[in-house]
Amino acid sequence: RIDLSAVVSKYIGESEKNLAQIFAAAEESSVVLLFDEADSLFGKRSEVKDSRDRYANLEVSYLLQRMEAYHGLSILTTNFKEAIDSAFERRLRFVVEFPFPDTAQRLEMWQRVFPKKAPTEGLDFKKLANLAVTGANIRNIALNGAFLASAAGEAIQMKHLLQAAFRECKKEGRATLGTRNWVVDSQQNGRNDLREI
Secondary structure (H helix, E strand, C coil), rough: CHHHHHHHCCCHHHHHHHHHHHHHHHHHHHEEEEECCCCCCCECCCCCCCHHHHHHHHHHHHHHHHHHHCCEEEEEEEHHHHHCCHHHHHHCCCCCCCCCHHHHHHHHHHHHCCCCCEEECCHHHHHHHCCCCCCCHHHHHHHHHHHHHHHCCCCCCCCHHHHHHHHHHHHHHCCCCCCCEEEEECCCCHCEEECCC
16 A cells, blocks of 8 residues: 555655655565555646646656556555546556445445444434445444444444434535435534434
């Protein structure tokens, strides 16, 4: 996994030097390169307005050359495919998209998210599956709900998961979880929460 903070440098030429070292080491040891959040490194080239733009475009061009010359396996992940330079996309052999999960897929994720020994009480996975969230959101909601339940000295219940879902919604800047069945309720017990309508 490539640590982007260790690759990108504000000093001219340093990013390219770091990338050269990474690709050389990868070629020697035949490893898979994983570029997580690839859009930050493989971003679109822009119109040159000043020297910084020209340098940023040179970085992208250099990376494009290195990727093309690399004979190993590289994996790029992103949540923002539109930001990746089209020159990279043309050179990718496979592009695998993971679509937003439907209700049935979310139901299955909810049914598997908690370990069997986790103390749960009264969870309605069918209702939870109506929340328009991703698998990553489900994991975050489940984990945060478990922390809320633990802090209250209780088993994990719907109230904990709905409060965690509200926090996840707020974290993403969303007013709702994308369905007509759930709304933010700021009146419940004097604190923001989600409720079913």
